[in-house]
Amino acid sequence: xxxxxxxxxxxAAMAAGAMNAVAGGGTLLTFPTLILVGTNAETANATSTLAxxxxxxxxxxxxxxxxxxxxxxxxRFWLVSAVGGMxxxxxxxxxxxxxxxxxxxxxxxxxxxxxxxxxxFRRFGSKxxxxxxxxxxxxxxxxxxxxxxxxxxxxxxxxxxxLMLASLGFLGMTNIHEMNALKTVLGSLINAVATVxxxxxxxxxxxxxGVMLAGALVGYYVxxxxxxxxxxxxxxxxxxGIGFGISAVMFYKQFVK
Numbered sequence: 001x002x003x004x005x006x007x008x009x010x011x012a013a014m015a016a017g018a019m020n021a022v023a024g025g026g027t028l029l030t031f032p033t034l035i036l037v038g039t040n041a042e043t044a045n046a047t048s049t050l051a052x053x054x055x056x057x058x059x060x061x062x063x064x065x066x067x068x069x070x071x072x073x074x075x076r077f078w079l080v081s082a083v084g085g086m087x088x089x090x091x092x093x094x095x096x097x098x099x100x101x102x103x104x105x106x107x108x109x110x111x112x113x114x115x116x117x118x119x120x121f122r123r124f125g126s127k128x129x130x131x132x133x134x135x136x137x138x139x140x141x142x143x144x145x146x147x148x149x150x151x152x153x154x155x156x157x158x159x160x161x162x163l164m165l166a167s168l169g170f171l172g173m174t175n176i177h178e179m180n181a182l183k184t185v186l187g188s189l190i191n192a193v194a195t196v197x198x199x200x201x202x203x204x205x206x207x208x209x210g211v212m213l214a215g216a217l218v219g220y221y222v223x224x225x226x227x228x229x230x231x232x233x234x235x236x237x238x239x240x241g242i243g244f245g246i247s248a249v250m251f252y253k254q255f256v257k
Contacts, residue, residue, distance in 0.1 A: 005037040006211050013051055013212035017219025026052055027158035028111060028243045030212060032250065039205055041101040042092065046195070046203035049157060051212035053191035060188065063181035070182040073173075076139065077186055080147040085190035088154020089197035105250035111158030112243030142167050146186070153187065154194040161187055 001009070012033035016026030027048055034044035060067075092100070145167050153160040164183040173179050198204055 001037065001207060001211070008033055008037060009208055009212050010215040013215030014219035016052060017216040018222070019219075026216075027156075028108065028246060030216075031158070032108070032246045034205075034208060034212075035104075037208070039208065040097060041104050042095075042097055043203050043205050045092065045100075045156065046198035046201075047205045047209045047212070049191050049198060050195045050204055050209045051216050053188055053195050054213050054217065060181075060184055063177065063184060066175075066178045066181040067185075069175075069178050070185070073168075073182050074185055076143070077146050077182075078189060080143050081150045081186045081189045082193050084147045084150025085154035085193040086197060088151040088156075088190075089194035090154075091151070092155050092194075093197065093201045093203070102254060105247055105254055107156050107158070108243060108250055109247040111156070112240060112247060114159040114162055116240045117162075138171060142171050150190045153190040154197075157191060157194075160190065 012029045016029040019026045019029065030048040030051060031044055034047055035041060039047065095103075146164070149160050149163045149167070152163075161183045164186060165179055168179045168182060173182075195204075
């Protein structure tokens with residue numbers, strides 16, 4: 001890596017860590033930045049996952065005061081999250097590089113649209129929560145949904161936090177900070193098991209992962225600790241603009257150029 005590339009990776013990881021702590025969507029920065037510095041698509045995906053999952057430790061520490069309140073929810077969701085994440089990671093390693101590269105623009109566009117729609121997802125979850133009994137059927141439905149989210153998360157991952165927040169709202173959770181803490185823990189678990197598989201498959205670019213890890217850790221911790229003081233609307237607008245711009249560039253590079 002050149003000095004400029006190292007700076008780009010650290011900056012992208014710091015921004016991604018901050019984005020994930022506030023509103024999600026960090027993969028929309030780390031993944032394309034890795035491709036920009038010459039990493040192939042599958043390795044970029046795996047390396048981005050490793051950098052962000054380790055950096056999430058900073059965010060979890062920032063939300064530590066909410067961990068006791070979400071303990072019972074973690075007990076319900078950890079197994080389906082772990083199994084789904086592993087399935088998604090295995091699916092990625094079974095996908096050829098050329099096929100995955102062709103999917104990249106669509107995955108980024110999907111993640112961006114999903115990110116833009118997160119308020120609608122939250123309102124839907126809140127509305128359903130008001131009419132839901134929170135009984136066994138609702139919990140089973142949420143577990144099935146979480147399993148599907150985890151598979152997608154292990155395969156690509158951008159936007160899983162948004163999907164999880166909608167599901168938690170459906171179950172009746174209303175404290176946004178507890179919801180953010182829970183989705184951070186579950187997202188970390190999904191990415192952690194996927195990362196184990198990626199390491200086993202030899203997909204990690206370790207030098208790039210190392211510099212991004214440091215940046216992500218700083219971004220996660222600082223922003224998670226002070227997220228309540230940040231205006232999230234402008235952050236979301238910025239992330240959405242970045243996502244659409246990146247997807248347009250990826251479509252051009254993959255199918256036009």
